[in-house]
Amino acid sequence: MRYRDFGKHGVRVSEIGFGAWAIGGSWGPQADGDSIGALDKALELGLNFIDTAAGYGGGKSERIIGKVLAGRNGSDVFVATKTPPTSGNWPPSPYDIAEERYPESYLRQNIEERLECLGSSKIDLLQLHTWTRAWNKNPTPFESLRKIQQEGKIGLIGVSTPEHDQNSVIDLMRGGYIDAVQVIYNIFEQEPAAELLDVAGETGTGVIVRVVFDEGVLTGKFTADTVFAEDDFRRSYFAGDRLARAVKHAEAVRQDLEGSGYSMAEAAIKFALAHPAVSTVIPGMRSQAQAEANCRVSDLPDLSPELLKTLQKHNWRRAFWYGGK
Secondary structure (H helix, E strand, C coil), X not given: CCEEECCCCCCEEECXXXXXXXXXXXXXXXXXXXXXXXXXXXXXXXXXXXXXXCCCCXXXXXXXXXXXXXXXXXXXCEEEXXXXXXXXXXXXXXXXXXXXXXXXXXXXXXXXXXXXXXCCCCEEEEEECCCCHHHCCCCCHHHHHHXXXXXXXXXXXXXXXXXXXXXXXXXXXXXXXCCEEEEECCCCCCHHHHCHHHHHHHHCCEEEEECCCCCCHHHCCCCCCCCXXXXXXXXXXXXXXXXXXXXXXXXXXXXXXCCCCCCHHHHHHHHHHCCCCCCEECCECCCHHHHHHHHHHXXXXXXXXXXXXXXXXXXXXXXXXXXXX
16 A cells, blocks of 8 residues: 655545445445445555545444444544535535534534544544535635634544535635645546646645546446446436446446556546545445455556556546436
């Protein structure tokens, strides 16, 4: 396992992190024993970065993580979690008011809940789970978070980008409001390479890459006839003709990888890691086998400049998919 600087914050994190949404639910049937096994295996293989959220099973993902870490005698693992806004539009509307969606009293209460679920006295990285560009002129929630940071309840502060407007966090990085960003960046979604990632590098902002497999289609395991479980969010994500379109694009990637020595999943992870501003990539891991497969990618050779250039041609300007449209 290779390790990278988490921005300018004096922390070294494994370049393969553990994306913990699926172990909380919403990805189809998932046994807790498999979740614990996956996390244990990943930690054994040198992974030291875990990303979770309040919304991943209403704290279930956090509780599983807390249970596993409690049994490892305080091993040095960096845990990031997320606080959602109060009930309302997702993503926030341009007309929403920051102090109403992230009021200080609510942030304090939610952070206490996160600490309880994780069984910890401090959160290494607390991220706001979404944002809107409308709040950039007066981003008051960060004033509240800095107070809580000074009290020792949280370490670093970050934002998980809104899918439809990831560049909305650029001003926050330049203004020094946040220490980290979590961003969608993959072979299909390459817009962050235009500016966001470079600004992160310039400002020393830690970068967490999510959705590196585009919810699984970039692993090459889906076909146009794949059917998702009723409780699997991908049933909505790939609604209508989306799955067939995505599989067609993924097949074109597969063809360009023939003879390269990389599987589609390996190439997807290596593609994201090729940008020097990226600190860690957090694929989901639901079993020991998936943990082993994802963690071992760190030990593979980097993509050649020629192959990287070939994969850049698969940038897909589809915008984000909401509500089956």
